[in-house]
Amino acid sequence: MLNELNLAIVGHTNVGKTSLLRTLTQDSELGKVSDKPGTTRHVEAIKFSLNQGKKIVFYDTPGLEDSIALFDYISRLNRDNPKQDGIDKLQQFLASPEAKYQFEQEAKVIRQLLNSQAAIYVIDVREPILAKYHDELAVLTYSDKPILAVLNFTASDSPYEEGWKQLLSRVGVHITVRFDAVFPSLEGEERLYSGLSLLLESANVVLSLWQERINQQRLTRQQTAKLIIAEALIDVAAYSEKAKDDITSIAKIMQNKVRQREHKAINDLLKLYRFNIAYETNENLPLVEGRFSNDLFNLEAIKLVGISVGKGMISGATIGASFDLALGGITLGSAALIGATVGGLAQAIKHYGSKIKNHFAGYTKMSIDDAVICYLSIRLMQLNASLATRAHADKRPIVLEKLNESAWKKGKLPRSLQVSRIHQEWSSLNKKIKIGSYSEQRQEVIDNVANELQSVN
Known part of the structure; x- marks a missing residue:
């Protein structure tokens, strides 16, 4: 069983990643929130010590800003070696010059994803399903990490929600949770952690201790x-x-x-x-x-x-x-x-x-x-x-x-x-x-x- 659970919060720019973390950790001073894209520029670790010597660490990551160009670049890098698996492709990208220049923000996300046990992929369901999201998910699934998709901003109905679920299923992300970071419900929060438990059985004790901590904090x-x-x-x-x-x-x-x-x-x-x-x-x-x-x-x-x-x-x-x-x-x-x-x-x-x-x-x-x-x-x-x-x-x-x-x-x-x-x-x-x-x-x-x-x- 895991003693420390590292969770990477990933997604496109301005979909509410930091807002989700603020809600989950009950701390409005965490990170920066803005309507402007690219507000989070660095990976920020939020660590919590739990009972029984366990720890949980949330990583707030920058937004994936240019996923179409990134996917094309990774594809070109691997053109001469089509047998490479997803992790090989990502590691080759991280070793390339463009990981420090054109795709510096994306490289920070991928590096943290590879160093985490699981990821929470945050989606703004009010957004139509564009090509950039297809490429973004393709790159993230290269990591072979368990990914839980959070459908954010679900307080009001969206015509795109079912389309998002279909896209996630096509790329192999089969566990999704409706959880509005601004209008959350306790039931939604419980479903989120239950979804993570299904994806990562070894983290069940850590997740249970984390929920106990949050409930005690509320009281x-x-x-x-x-x-x-x-x-x-x-x-x-x-x-x-x-x-x-x-x-x-x-x-x-x-x-x-x-x-x-x-x-x-x-x-x-x-x-x-x-x-x-x-x-x-x-x-x-x-x-x-x-x-x-x-x-x-x-x-x-x-x-x-x-x-x-x-x-x-x-x-x-x-x-x-x-x-x-x-x-x-x-x-x-x-x-x-x-x-x-x-x-x-x-x-x-x-x-x-x-x-x-x-x-x-x-x-x-x-x-x-x-x-x-x-x-x-x-x-x-x-x-x-x-x-x-x-x-x-x-x-x-x-x-x-x-x-x-x-x-x-x-x-x-x-x-x-x-x-x-x-x-x-x-x-x-x-x-x-x-x-x-x-x-x-x-x-x-x-x-x-x-x-x-x-x-x-």
Whole structure:
């Protein structure tokens, strides 16, 4: 059995070889993708170490640009020795001067193919079957390597698909898989690896370990994403500021801090799922062109997702700020939690003496409204759900889908998050607060909130 599986990804220029690799490896930063032909100019190895000391290596190769001229050249080289087999023909070509000049790119592909155990031949089924593809396949089959054909861009019907299958069969490539690199399905990915297992039985263990790794990676990323979101929500829920005569300006400062915290969470999610942050934000702009164009503190946007908006939201420049009870020194969202009702007000005054002192000095404690935090949670959960199923070759703006009905959508924080309201030391947004001393208790609440997020996704 193989300890290391080397797979060459081959095909014509601009058929989606690098895009396929990005999807299979779940990494959008792999290689370069462009509509311009010949973007990949060198062979690039992507190595992964697996359990049991096994390895899998994908080789992203340049496109075969001039297969008609290449086939004719190889045929002329072998004119005086017609008994040479395919491998002899390719080796003679690689030893010729033109392998370093006119056919330099093609020589890189052939050399890597001969050094691999198998090849994945990528086809753009939207393309008509031209003579260059006949010659291209003829040259590749000279290698005597198992070749799996991937029919790419199958999300929309193509009149050429059956013709491609017939051509592949005629040249001896009998295993084909429909797998769209931009709109992939888990079933398509499983068929791809099953096809490779049939072609190369000695690689079954490596392929099985690779699939286990990918599945575990998906699960781990989703669990980590929930923790990223939960920590952002706790940072915002525990955040507060004191204001005296400058309520409007403090509210604006708080809004900007919360926007920045959301932006950090977004970047952390993109990085976690290995989407290129610079590309997504600067070119694709999914967080501007999609639902995220609505500001966190936009009342209409909050209402649009079914969140109830309380009276505290409608206060001009202070939209999104909750104010303390008249004497209790706590946020309205925390009142029920600690029992600071009218009947229990004396106990609250005793416990929150310093806050009441601030109140009598003319200060008001401001915190972020429950509805804003619920809206933030829904936005981040929607982004997470999209990234978890998004192909790494997909360059369209991210579309955020609706989630199931939950307490979050009613503008009410779950109990697991309410407790952070009375712990200013848990928020990295608060000034002069060092959260390290409270990390254990804070982490426990983060875990609880993450579990709450899992139940509504």
